[in-house]
Amino acid sequence: MVAPIIKIDAIAKSFGNFKVLDGLSMEVKPAEKLALIGPSGSGKTTILRILMTLERIDGGHIEIDGEQLYHMEKNGGLVPADERHLTRMRQKIGMVFQLFNLFPHKSVIDNVTLAPMLTKGTPRAEAEKRAMELLDMVGLAEKAKAMPAQLSGGQKQRVAIARALALSPKIMLFDEVTSALDPELVEEVMNVMKRLAAETDMTMLLVTHEMGFAHEFADRVLFFDGGKIVEEGKPDDIFSNPKQERTQSFLKKIIAAGHRV
Amino acid sequence: MEWDWAFVWQIFPTLVEGVKITILATLLGSVLAAFVGLGIALARRSSNRILSRSVSFAAEFIRGTPLLVQLYFIFYVLPDIGILLAPLVAGVIGLGLHYGTYTAEVYRAGIDNVPRGQWEAAKACNLSARQTWMHIIIPQALPPMIPALANYFIAMFKETPLLSAITVLELMNQAKSVANSSYRYIEPITMVGAFFLAISLVAVFALRWLERRYGRVET
Numbered sequence: 418m419v420a421p422i423i424k425i426d427a428i429a430k431s432f433g434n435f436k437v438l439d440g441l442s443m444e445v446k447p448a449e450k451l452a453l454i455g456p457s458g459s460g461k462t463t464i465l466r467i468l469m470t471l472e473r474i475d476g477g478h479i480e481i482d483g484e485q486l487y488h489m490e491k492n493g494g495l496v497p498a499d500e501r502h503l504t505r506m507r508q509k510i511g512m513v514f515q516l517f518n519l520f521p522h523k524s525v526i527d528n529v530t531l532a533p534m535l536t537k538g539t540p541r542a543e544a545e546k547r548a549m550e551l552l553d554m555v556g557l558a559e560k561a562k563a564m565p566a567q568l569s570g571g572q573k574q575r576v577a578i579a580r581a582l583a584l585s586p587k588i589m590l591f592d593e594v595t596s597a598l599d600p601e602l603v604e605e606v607m608n609v610m611k612r613l614a615a616e617t618d619m620t621m622l623l624v625t626h627e628m629g630f631a632h633e634f635a636d637r638v639l640f641f642d643g644g645k646i647v648e649e650g651k652p653d654d655i656f657s658n659p660k661q662e663r664t665q666s667f668l669k670k671i672i673a674a675g676h677r678v
Numbered sequence: 679m680e681w682d683w684a685f686v687w688q689i690f691p692t693l694v695e696g697v698k699i700t701i702l703a704t705l706l707g708s709v710l711a712a713f714v715g716l717g718i719a720l721a722r723r724s725s726n727r728i729l730s731r732s733v734s735f736a737a738e739f740i741r742g743t744p745l746l747v748q749l750y751f752i753f754y755v756l757p758d759i760g761i762l763l764a765p766l767v768a769g770v771i772g773l774g775l776h777y778g779t780y781t782a783e784v785y786r787a788g789i790d791n792v793p794r795g796q797w798e799a800a801k802a803c804n805l806s807a808r809q810t811w812m813h814i815i816i817p818q819a820l821p822p823m824i825p826a827l828a829n830y831f832i833a834m835f836k837e838t839p840l841l842s843a844i845t846v847l848e849l850m851n852q853a854k855s856v857a858n859s860s861y862r863y864i865e866p867i868t869m870v871g872a873f874f875l876a877i878s879l880v881a882v883f884a885l886r887w888l889e890r891r892y893g894r895v896e897t
Contacts (some may be wrong), residue, residue, distance in 0.1 A: 471798050500807075507804040518799035522817050531813065532803035584804065 420483065422447040422588065422620050423468070428477030430463055437463045438644045440477070447587075448618040452631035452652070455641030456667060461624045465590040468622070469512045470503055482509055482587060508536075511586035515593040517573040519565040519580070525552065526561040529580045536584070544583075551579035555609050571602030575609055582613075589613075591623045595630070603627070610634060628671060632656050640664045679864055686865050689856045693866070696852030697873055700838045703769055703848060707838075708831040710774025715781030719789065722782070737779040745776045746840050753844035769841040769848075777834050781827055788823035789815060821892040828888050832881045836874060849873055 421444035430438040437460045445451055453461040466472045468479070470486070478495075479486040488495040489502045498506070520528050529548035533539040539547075552558045555575035565573055574594055581589060591610065595603045607630050614621060614634050625631050631638055631652065638655040640648045640663075648661040659665045721733040740748065753768040763771070792815050800810040839850035853866035 469798075469802055471801060504804060504806065507801070510802075512802040514795060514799065514802075516795050518793075518795035518802075520796065520799065520814055520818075532805065535809050535813065536804045536806075581802065 419446055421445055421480075422449075422482050423622075424480035425464075426478040426480070428467065428479060429475045430460075430467060430472060431475055436644065438467075438474075441644060441646070442477075443639070443646060445620055445622065447620055450614045450621045450634055450636045451623065452635035452638045453622060453624045453641060454626070454628065454631055454638060454667075455647075459641040460644040461639075461641045462592055465512065465592050465622060465624055468588070469510055469590055470507060481506060508584065509587045510590065511581035511584055511588070512590040512592065513574070513577050513581050513594050515596050517565075517570070517577045517597075519573055519577055521565050523565075524561070525557065525563050525565065525568070525576050528565070528576060529583045532580070533583050548579070548583060551582050552576070554612075555579050556605070569602055570598045571605045574598065574606045578606075578609060578613070586619070588620045588622070591621065591625075593624055593626065595625065595627055607634075626671065628656060628668065640667065642667070682862070682865060685860070685862060686869065689853075689860075689866055689869070692852050692856055693849060693869055693873065696847060696849035697877075699766065699846065700835070700848040700850075700873075701877075703766060703773065703838050703841060703846065704831065704835040706770040707773030707777065707834055710770060711777035711781050711830070711834065712827065714774055714778025715783075715785050718778060718782035719785035722786065723789070737782060740775055741779045745772060745837060746843060748772050748776055749840060749844050765841070765844050765846040768844055769838075769846045772844075773834055773838070773841075777830055780830050784823050784826045784830070785819070787826075788819040791822065792818050824892045825885060825889040828881075828885045832878060832885065835881065836878065839870075 423443075423445035425441060425443045427440045427442050428438055429436070429440060437458075441460070441464070453464065455461050463472060467474055468481075468486070474487060478488060484506065485495060485498070486503075486506050487498050489498050490496075520531065523531060526545060526548050529551060530539075530541065530544040533544045533547070534541060549558055549561065552561055555578055557572060557575055557579070560568060560572060560576075565576070568576065578594075594610070595606050598606060607627070610623075611634060613619075621634075623631065623634055633652075635652050637649060638652050639646050640655060640659075640661070642663050648655065648659060648664045655664065656668065659668060718733055718737050722730050722737075724730045749769065749772040752772050753763065753765065756763065756768075796814055796818065797810065800814045805813065838848055841848050842851035842854060845851070849870055853870045857863045857866045
Protein backbone atom coordinates (compact mmCIF):
# COMPACT_ATOMS: atom_id res chain seq x y z
CA MET A 418 0.00 0.00 0.00
CA VAL A 419 1.56 3.27 -1.16
CA ALA A 420 1.06 6.31 1.05
CA PRO A 421 -1.34 8.80 -0.59
CA ILE A 422 0.21 11.99 -1.97
CA ILE A 423 -3.03 13.85 -1.33
CA LYS A 424 -5.13 13.05 1.70
CA ILE A 425 -8.27 15.12 2.13
CA ASP A 426 -9.91 14.63 5.47
CA ALA A 427 -13.41 15.96 6.16
CA ILE A 428 -12.96 19.38 4.60
CA ALA A 429 -15.72 21.97 4.58
CA LYS A 430 -16.08 25.08 2.46
CA SER A 431 -18.91 27.59 2.20
CA PHE A 432 -19.37 30.64 0.01
CA GLY A 433 -21.71 32.81 2.05
CA ASN A 434 -24.62 30.57 2.97
CA PHE A 435 -23.87 28.06 0.23
CA LYS A 436 -22.08 24.96 1.51
CA VAL A 437 -19.99 23.76 -1.42
CA LEU A 438 -18.12 21.06 0.47
CA ASP A 439 -19.32 19.52 3.70
CA GLY A 440 -17.09 16.87 5.18
CA LEU A 441 -15.47 15.64 1.98
CA SER A 442 -12.73 13.05 2.28
CA MET A 443 -10.68 11.48 -0.48
CA GLU A 444 -7.20 10.20 -1.23
CA VAL A 445 -4.99 10.31 -4.30
CA LYS A 446 -2.08 7.99 -4.86
CA PRO A 447 1.25 9.22 -6.25
CA ALA A 448 1.33 9.33 -10.08
CA GLU A 449 -2.41 8.77 -10.24
CA LYS A 450 -4.34 10.53 -13.01
CA LEU A 451 -7.71 11.57 -11.63
CA ALA A 452 -10.67 13.03 -13.49
CA LEU A 453 -13.28 14.95 -11.51
CA ILE A 454 -16.61 15.19 -13.29
CA GLY A 455 -20.03 16.39 -12.28
CA PRO A 456 -22.54 19.21 -12.74
CA SER A 457 -21.62 22.86 -12.20
CA GLY A 458 -21.57 23.81 -8.54
CA SER A 459 -20.79 20.26 -7.46
CA GLY A 460 -17.57 21.43 -5.83
CA LYS A 461 -15.00 19.86 -8.15
CA THR A 462 -13.33 23.12 -9.17
CA THR A 463 -13.41 24.26 -5.53
CA ILE A 464 -11.34 21.21 -4.58
CA LEU A 465 -8.62 22.20 -7.04
CA ARG A 466 -8.71 25.81 -5.88
CA ILE A 467 -8.42 24.69 -2.26
CA LEU A 468 -5.43 22.48 -3.11
CA MET A 469 -3.77 25.48 -4.81
CA THR A 470 -4.56 27.61 -1.70
CA LEU A 471 -6.67 30.01 -3.77
CA GLU A 472 -9.55 29.31 -1.36
CA ARG A 473 -9.18 28.56 2.32
CA ILE A 474 -11.03 25.69 3.98
CA ASP A 475 -13.48 26.30 6.80
CA GLY A 476 -12.75 22.98 8.46
CA GLY A 477 -10.94 19.66 8.07
CA HIS A 478 -7.39 18.76 7.11
CA ILE A 479 -5.41 18.24 3.93
CA GLU A 480 -2.16 16.35 3.78
CA ILE A 481 0.11 16.79 0.76
CA ASP A 482 3.09 14.50 0.34
CA GLY A 483 3.03 13.63 4.04
CA GLU A 484 2.71 17.20 5.31
CA GLN A 485 -0.26 19.27 6.42
CA LEU A 486 -1.20 21.90 3.83
CA TYR A 487 -3.18 24.34 5.95
CA HIS A 488 -1.70 23.50 9.33
CA MET A 489 1.71 23.33 10.92
CA GLU A 490 2.84 21.34 13.89
CA LYS A 491 3.65 23.41 16.91
CA ASN A 492 4.22 22.17 20.46
CA GLY A 493 2.74 18.81 19.54
CA GLY A 494 -0.51 20.31 18.20
CA LEU A 495 -1.67 21.67 14.87
CA VAL A 496 -1.96 25.42 14.32
CA PRO A 497 -3.06 27.28 11.17
CA ALA A 498 -0.26 27.54 8.62
CA ASP A 499 1.53 30.84 8.12
CA GLU A 500 2.45 32.30 4.73
CA ARG A 501 5.92 30.77 4.84
CA HIS A 502 4.54 27.29 5.30
CA LEU A 503 2.03 27.82 2.49
CA THR A 504 4.78 29.07 0.18
CA ARG A 505 6.81 25.96 0.85
CA MET A 506 3.80 23.69 0.30
CA ARG A 507 2.85 25.44 -2.94
CA GLN A 508 6.14 24.32 -4.46
CA LYS A 509 4.65 20.85 -4.68
CA ILE A 510 1.61 21.98 -6.67
CA GLY A 511 1.03 23.55 -10.06
CA MET A 512 -2.19 24.67 -11.69
CA VAL A 513 -3.51 25.37 -15.18
CA PHE A 514 -6.59 27.58 -15.41
CA GLN A 515 -9.66 27.67 -17.60
CA LEU A 516 -8.83 31.19 -18.80
CA PHE A 517 -5.05 30.52 -19.12
CA ASN A 518 -4.13 33.57 -16.98
CA LEU A 519 -0.87 34.09 -18.84
CA PHE A 520 0.97 37.27 -17.85
CA PRO A 521 0.02 39.47 -20.84
CA HIS A 522 2.92 41.90 -20.41
CA LYS A 523 5.54 39.15 -20.64
CA SER A 524 6.68 37.18 -23.66
CA VAL A 525 5.96 33.47 -23.88
CA ILE A 526 9.42 32.47 -22.67
CA ASP A 527 9.33 35.06 -19.85
CA ASN A 528 6.01 33.62 -18.70
CA VAL A 529 7.75 30.26 -18.34
CA THR A 530 11.02 31.48 -16.80
CA LEU A 531 9.57 34.07 -14.37
CA ALA A 532 8.59 31.76 -11.51
CA PRO A 533 11.74 29.55 -11.51
CA MET A 534 13.96 32.65 -11.58
CA LEU A 535 12.04 34.47 -8.83
CA THR A 536 11.09 31.62 -6.52
CA LYS A 537 14.02 29.25 -6.93
CA GLY A 538 16.75 31.66 -7.95
CA THR A 539 17.39 29.67 -11.12
CA PRO A 540 19.93 31.54 -13.30
CA ARG A 541 18.38 33.00 -16.46
CA ALA A 542 20.39 30.84 -18.87
CA GLU A 543 19.35 27.67 -17.11
CA ALA A 544 15.72 28.77 -16.76
CA GLU A 545 15.58 29.61 -20.48
CA LYS A 546 17.10 26.28 -21.47
CA ARG A 547 14.49 24.44 -19.43
CA ALA A 548 11.73 26.74 -20.77
CA MET A 549 12.73 25.96 -24.36
CA GLU A 550 12.58 22.23 -23.62
CA LEU A 551 9.10 22.65 -22.17
CA LEU A 552 7.92 24.87 -25.03
CA ASP A 553 9.31 22.31 -27.44
CA MET A 554 7.35 19.62 -25.62
CA VAL A 555 4.09 21.56 -26.02
CA GLY A 556 5.01 22.32 -29.64
CA LEU A 557 5.54 26.05 -29.28
CA ALA A 558 9.31 26.51 -29.33
CA GLU A 559 9.04 28.85 -32.32
CA LYS A 560 6.65 31.14 -30.36
CA ALA A 561 9.10 31.74 -27.49
CA LYS A 562 9.51 35.43 -28.30
CA ALA A 563 5.82 36.07 -29.05
CA MET A 564 3.51 37.95 -26.70
CA PRO A 565 0.46 36.09 -25.33
CA ALA A 566 -1.92 38.39 -27.25
CA GLN A 567 -0.47 37.02 -30.51
CA LEU A 568 -1.39 33.43 -29.66
CA SER A 569 -4.57 31.43 -30.20
CA GLY A 570 -6.43 30.11 -27.17
CA GLY A 571 -5.01 26.63 -27.65
CA GLN A 572 -1.49 28.00 -27.88
CA LYS A 573 -2.03 30.14 -24.77
CA GLN A 574 -3.18 27.10 -22.84
CA ARG A 575 -0.17 25.07 -23.96
CA VAL A 576 2.11 27.91 -22.77
CA ALA A 577 0.24 27.88 -19.45
CA ILE A 578 0.94 24.16 -19.15
CA ALA A 579 4.64 24.76 -19.83
CA ARG A 580 4.63 27.56 -17.25
CA ALA A 581 3.16 25.29 -14.59
CA LEU A 582 5.61 22.50 -15.44
CA ALA A 583 8.60 24.84 -15.16
CA LEU A 584 8.39 24.65 -11.37
CA SER A 585 8.47 20.82 -11.53
CA PRO A 586 5.52 20.30 -9.19
CA LYS A 587 4.66 16.86 -7.88
CA ILE A 588 0.97 17.52 -8.39
CA MET A 589 -0.65 19.22 -11.38
CA LEU A 590 -4.18 20.60 -11.26
CA PHE A 591 -6.08 21.20 -14.51
CA ASP A 592 -9.23 23.27 -14.08
CA GLU A 593 -11.51 22.96 -17.12
CA VAL A 594 -8.52 23.73 -19.30
CA THR A 595 -10.38 23.21 -22.58
CA SER A 596 -13.70 24.85 -21.66
CA ALA A 597 -12.77 28.31 -22.96
CA LEU A 598 -11.33 27.05 -26.23
CA ASP A 599 -12.88 27.03 -29.69
CA PRO A 600 -13.78 23.43 -30.55
CA GLU A 601 -11.06 23.10 -33.19
CA LEU A 602 -8.40 24.08 -30.62
CA VAL A 603 -9.43 21.62 -27.92
CA GLU A 604 -7.62 18.72 -29.54
CA GLU A 605 -4.12 20.25 -29.48
CA VAL A 606 -4.37 20.93 -25.73
CA MET A 607 -5.74 17.47 -25.01
CA ASN A 608 -2.96 15.83 -26.99
CA VAL A 609 -0.31 17.64 -24.98
CA MET A 610 -1.98 16.58 -21.74
CA LYS A 611 -2.44 12.98 -22.79
CA ARG A 612 1.22 12.75 -23.68
CA LEU A 613 2.12 14.37 -20.38
CA ALA A 614 -0.08 11.91 -18.50
CA ALA A 615 1.53 8.97 -20.25
CA GLU A 616 5.12 10.14 -19.94
CA THR A 617 5.41 11.53 -16.42
CA ASP A 618 4.84 10.22 -12.94
CA MET A 619 3.31 13.49 -11.78
CA THR A 620 0.03 13.21 -9.93
CA MET A 621 -2.67 14.91 -11.98
CA LEU A 622 -6.16 16.09 -11.14
CA LEU A 623 -8.37 17.08 -14.02
CA VAL A 624 -11.71 18.85 -13.79
CA THR A 625 -13.46 18.61 -17.13
CA HIS A 626 -16.75 18.46 -18.99
CA GLU A 627 -15.13 16.53 -21.86
CA MET A 628 -16.09 12.98 -20.97
CA GLY A 629 -14.11 11.42 -23.82
CA PHE A 630 -11.03 13.23 -22.62
CA ALA A 631 -11.62 12.18 -19.02
CA HIS A 632 -11.98 8.60 -20.24
CA GLU A 633 -8.65 8.58 -22.06
CA PHE A 634 -6.73 10.66 -19.54
CA ALA A 635 -7.67 9.22 -16.19
CA ASP A 636 -6.86 6.09 -14.20
CA ARG A 637 -9.81 6.85 -11.95
CA VAL A 638 -12.92 8.95 -12.37
CA LEU A 639 -14.80 10.64 -9.53
CA PHE A 640 -18.36 11.77 -10.11
CA PHE A 641 -19.30 14.70 -7.85
CA ASP A 642 -22.69 16.04 -7.01
CA GLY A 643 -23.60 18.43 -4.22
CA GLY A 644 -20.06 18.45 -2.85
CA LYS A 645 -20.00 14.68 -2.39
CA ILE A 646 -18.42 11.84 -4.32
CA VAL A 647 -21.43 9.97 -5.65
CA GLU A 648 -19.52 7.35 -7.55
CA GLU A 649 -15.95 6.52 -8.42
CA GLY A 650 -14.15 3.90 -10.41
CA LYS A 651 -12.18 3.06 -13.52
CA PRO A 652 -13.14 5.17 -16.56
CA ASP A 653 -14.55 2.11 -18.38
CA ASP A 654 -16.86 1.32 -15.47
CA ILE A 655 -18.05 4.86 -14.88
CA PHE A 656 -18.70 5.70 -18.51
CA SER A 657 -19.99 2.33 -19.77
CA ASN A 658 -21.65 1.02 -16.70
CA PRO A 659 -22.45 3.69 -14.10
CA LYS A 660 -24.09 2.23 -11.03
CA GLN A 661 -25.65 5.30 -9.45
CA GLU A 662 -28.81 6.77 -10.86
CA ARG A 663 -27.42 10.33 -10.55
CA THR A 664 -24.30 9.40 -12.53
CA GLN A 665 -26.45 7.86 -15.24
CA SER A 666 -28.68 10.90 -15.59
CA PHE A 667 -25.69 13.28 -15.59
CA LEU A 668 -23.96 11.34 -18.36
CA LYS A 669 -27.20 11.15 -20.33
CA LYS A 670 -27.67 14.91 -20.06
CA ILE A 671 -24.13 15.65 -21.09
CA ILE A 672 -24.38 13.40 -24.14
CA ALA A 673 -27.65 15.10 -25.07
CA ALA A 674 -25.84 18.45 -24.79
CA GLY A 675 -23.43 17.29 -27.46
CA HIS A 676 -20.33 16.67 -25.42
CA ARG A 677 -18.08 13.94 -26.66
CA VAL A 678 -17.95 10.74 -24.66
CA MET B 679 -5.70 101.38 -21.63
CA GLU B 680 -3.21 100.43 -24.27
CA TRP B 681 -1.09 97.36 -24.78
CA ASP B 682 2.56 98.27 -24.40
CA TRP B 683 4.93 95.84 -26.16
CA ALA B 684 7.98 97.57 -24.74
CA PHE B 685 6.69 96.87 -21.21
CA VAL B 686 6.04 93.24 -22.19
CA TRP B 687 9.66 92.75 -23.23
CA GLN B 688 10.83 94.54 -20.12
CA ILE B 689 8.96 92.20 -17.75
CA PHE B 690 9.47 89.07 -19.87
CA PRO B 691 12.66 87.85 -18.12
CA THR B 692 11.01 88.25 -14.70
CA LEU B 693 7.97 86.26 -15.84
CA VAL B 694 10.20 83.52 -17.29
CA GLU B 695 11.79 83.20 -13.83
CA GLY B 696 8.27 82.68 -12.50
CA VAL B 697 7.48 80.09 -15.18
CA LYS B 698 10.53 78.11 -14.12
CA ILE B 699 9.30 77.97 -10.53
CA THR B 700 5.77 77.11 -11.69
CA ILE B 701 7.10 74.18 -13.74
CA LEU B 702 9.42 73.09 -10.95
CA ALA B 703 6.57 73.13 -8.42
CA THR B 704 4.36 71.15 -10.82
CA LEU B 705 7.02 68.53 -11.49
CA LEU B 706 7.94 68.06 -7.84
CA GLY B 707 4.28 68.13 -6.84
CA SER B 708 3.50 65.50 -9.46
CA VAL B 709 6.25 63.18 -8.28
CA LEU B 710 5.07 63.58 -4.70
CA ALA B 711 1.41 63.08 -5.68
CA ALA B 712 2.36 59.93 -7.62
CA PHE B 713 4.02 58.41 -4.54
CA VAL B 714 1.47 59.68 -2.01
CA GLY B 715 -1.34 58.30 -4.18
CA LEU B 716 0.31 54.91 -4.44
CA GLY B 717 0.87 54.89 -0.69
CA ILE B 718 -2.78 55.76 0.00
CA ALA B 719 -4.03 53.17 -2.50
CA LEU B 720 -1.90 50.41 -0.99
CA ALA B 721 -2.73 51.42 2.60
CA ARG B 722 -6.46 51.32 1.80
CA ARG B 723 -6.06 47.76 0.51
CA SER B 724 -4.21 46.72 3.63
CA SER B 725 -5.77 44.02 5.77
CA ASN B 726 -4.82 46.14 8.79
CA ARG B 727 -8.16 47.81 9.55
CA ILE B 728 -6.71 50.63 11.64
CA LEU B 729 -4.28 51.58 8.87
CA SER B 730 -6.79 51.39 6.02
CA ARG B 731 -9.53 53.23 7.94
CA SER B 732 -7.33 56.07 9.17
CA VAL B 733 -5.71 56.57 5.75
CA SER B 734 -9.16 56.56 4.11
CA PHE B 735 -10.37 59.15 6.60
CA ALA B 736 -7.32 61.37 6.11
CA ALA B 737 -7.70 61.17 2.32
CA GLU B 738 -11.39 62.13 2.50
CA PHE B 739 -10.50 64.98 4.82
CA ILE B 740 -7.85 66.36 2.46
CA ARG B 741 -10.11 66.01 -0.57
CA GLY B 742 -12.96 67.71 1.26
CA THR B 743 -11.03 70.87 2.08
CA PRO B 744 -9.71 73.55 -0.31
CA LEU B 745 -6.10 73.43 -1.43
CA LEU B 746 -5.70 77.10 -0.54
CA VAL B 747 -6.65 76.42 3.09
CA GLN B 748 -4.23 73.50 3.21
CA LEU B 749 -1.43 75.68 1.85
CA TYR B 750 -2.09 78.33 4.50
CA PHE B 751 -2.09 75.65 7.13
CA ILE B 752 1.21 74.14 6.02
CA PHE B 753 2.96 77.47 5.60
CA TYR B 754 1.47 79.69 8.31
CA VAL B 755 0.15 77.31 11.00
CA LEU B 756 2.77 74.55 11.14
CA PRO B 757 5.48 77.02 12.27
CA ASP B 758 3.46 77.40 15.49
CA ILE B 759 4.40 73.82 16.34
CA GLY B 760 7.96 74.32 15.22
CA ILE B 761 7.71 73.11 11.62
CA LEU B 762 9.12 75.91 9.50
CA LEU B 763 9.14 75.22 5.76
CA ALA B 764 10.48 77.20 2.81
CA PRO B 765 7.62 78.52 0.63
CA LEU B 766 8.36 76.24 -2.32
CA VAL B 767 8.73 73.19 -0.05
CA ALA B 768 5.42 73.97 1.66
CA GLY B 769 3.80 74.48 -1.75
CA VAL B 770 5.08 71.21 -3.17
CA ILE B 771 3.93 69.31 -0.06
CA GLY B 772 0.49 70.93 -0.34
CA LEU B 773 0.13 70.11 -4.03
CA GLY B 774 1.51 66.59 -3.58
CA LEU B 775 -0.75 65.72 -0.65
CA HIS B 776 -3.86 67.25 -2.18
CA TYR B 777 -3.45 65.65 -5.59
CA GLY B 778 -2.17 62.44 -4.02
CA THR B 779 -5.67 61.85 -2.68
CA TYR B 780 -6.96 62.05 -6.25
CA THR B 781 -4.23 59.95 -7.86
CA ALA B 782 -4.97 57.35 -5.17
CA GLU B 783 -8.34 56.81 -6.86
CA VAL B 784 -6.60 56.35 -10.20
CA TYR B 785 -4.32 53.72 -8.70
CA ARG B 786 -7.27 52.02 -7.03
CA ALA B 787 -9.15 51.74 -10.32
CA GLY B 788 -6.01 50.64 -12.17
CA ILE B 789 -5.24 47.93 -9.63
CA ASP B 790 -8.87 46.76 -9.55
CA ASN B 791 -8.77 46.46 -13.33
CA VAL B 792 -6.10 43.76 -13.23
CA PRO B 793 -8.12 40.54 -13.52
CA ARG B 794 -8.36 38.27 -10.50
CA GLY B 795 -6.87 35.48 -12.61
CA GLN B 796 -3.54 37.33 -12.62
CA TRP B 797 -3.38 37.22 -8.81
CA GLU B 798 -4.29 33.55 -8.89
CA ALA B 799 -1.72 32.71 -11.56
CA ALA B 800 0.91 34.54 -9.51
CA LYS B 801 -0.04 32.45 -6.51
CA ALA B 802 0.02 29.25 -8.56
CA CYS B 803 3.53 30.29 -9.66
CA ASN B 804 4.31 30.63 -5.94
CA LEU B 805 5.34 34.28 -6.17
CA SER B 806 5.51 36.22 -2.90
CA ALA B 807 3.19 39.17 -2.29
CA ARG B 808 6.01 41.58 -3.13
CA GLN B 809 6.96 39.72 -6.31
CA THR B 810 3.30 39.66 -7.36
CA TRP B 811 3.04 43.43 -6.99
CA MET B 812 6.38 44.19 -8.63
CA HIS B 813 6.30 41.77 -11.54
CA ILE B 814 2.63 41.11 -12.23
CA ILE B 815 0.21 43.69 -10.88
CA ILE B 816 1.92 47.09 -11.12
CA PRO B 817 3.37 46.54 -14.63
CA GLN B 818 -0.16 45.78 -15.85
CA ALA B 819 -2.01 48.35 -13.77
CA LEU B 820 0.29 51.28 -14.52
CA PRO B 821 0.12 51.85 -18.31
CA PRO B 822 -3.68 52.36 -18.46
CA MET B 823 -3.38 54.78 -15.52
CA ILE B 824 -0.84 57.05 -17.17
CA PRO B 825 -3.33 59.25 -19.10
CA ALA B 826 -5.51 59.72 -16.00
CA LEU B 827 -2.48 60.56 -13.86
CA ALA B 828 -1.23 63.02 -16.48
CA ASN B 829 -4.65 64.64 -16.47
CA TYR B 830 -4.36 65.36 -12.77
CA PHE B 831 -0.85 66.72 -13.22
CA ILE B 832 -2.15 69.18 -15.83
CA ALA B 833 -4.92 70.20 -13.42
CA MET B 834 -2.30 70.66 -10.71
CA PHE B 835 -0.23 72.83 -13.03
CA LYS B 836 -3.18 75.17 -13.52
CA GLU B 837 -3.65 75.45 -9.73
CA THR B 838 -0.06 76.50 -9.02
CA PRO B 839 -1.04 80.24 -8.91
CA LEU B 840 -2.45 79.39 -5.47
CA LEU B 841 1.15 79.09 -4.32
CA SER B 842 1.45 82.87 -4.68
CA ALA B 843 -0.64 83.04 -1.52
CA ILE B 844 2.22 81.52 0.43
CA THR B 845 4.86 83.76 -1.14
CA VAL B 846 6.23 81.27 -3.67
CA LEU B 847 7.69 83.34 -6.49
CA GLU B 848 5.98 81.44 -9.24
CA LEU B 849 4.54 82.98 -12.40
CA MET B 850 1.45 84.57 -10.84
CA ASN B 851 3.39 86.08 -7.97
CA GLN B 852 6.04 87.53 -10.28
CA ALA B 853 3.30 89.03 -12.43
CA LYS B 854 1.58 90.52 -9.40
CA SER B 855 4.78 92.05 -8.14
CA VAL B 856 5.63 93.74 -11.45
CA ALA B 857 2.01 94.85 -11.75
CA ASN B 858 1.99 96.31 -8.26
CA SER B 859 5.21 98.21 -8.77
CA SER B 860 4.34 99.59 -12.21
CA TYR B 861 0.56 99.96 -11.73
CA ARG B 862 0.04 98.14 -15.07
CA TYR B 863 -1.95 94.93 -14.88
CA ILE B 864 -3.02 94.20 -18.42
CA GLU B 865 0.33 93.02 -19.76
CA PRO B 866 1.55 90.93 -16.80
CA ILE B 867 -1.78 89.21 -16.17
CA THR B 868 -2.42 88.59 -19.87
CA MET B 869 1.07 87.15 -20.16
CA VAL B 870 0.34 84.82 -17.23
CA GLY B 871 -2.69 83.54 -19.10
CA ALA B 872 -0.66 83.19 -22.31
CA PHE B 873 2.09 81.21 -20.57
CA PHE B 874 -0.40 78.88 -18.94
CA LEU B 875 -2.30 78.41 -22.20
CA ALA B 876 0.87 77.66 -24.16
CA ILE B 877 2.14 75.11 -21.66
CA SER B 878 -1.32 73.55 -21.23
CA LEU B 879 -1.69 73.11 -24.97
CA VAL B 880 1.65 71.33 -25.18
CA ALA B 881 0.64 69.20 -22.20
CA VAL B 882 -2.70 68.31 -23.76
CA PHE B 883 -0.98 67.17 -26.95
CA ALA B 884 1.38 65.09 -24.84
CA LEU B 885 -1.63 63.68 -22.99
CA ARG B 886 -3.34 62.66 -26.26
CA TRP B 887 -0.16 60.90 -27.25
CA LEU B 888 -0.01 59.12 -23.90
CA GLU B 889 -3.63 58.04 -24.30
CA ARG B 890 -2.88 56.54 -27.69
CA ARG B 891 0.28 54.91 -26.42
CA TYR B 892 -0.97 53.51 -23.11
CA GLY B 893 -4.70 54.09 -22.95
CA ARG B 894 -5.86 50.76 -24.31
CA VAL B 895 -5.50 47.61 -22.32
CA GLU B 896 -4.13 44.59 -24.09
CA THR B 897 -5.14 41.17 -22.88
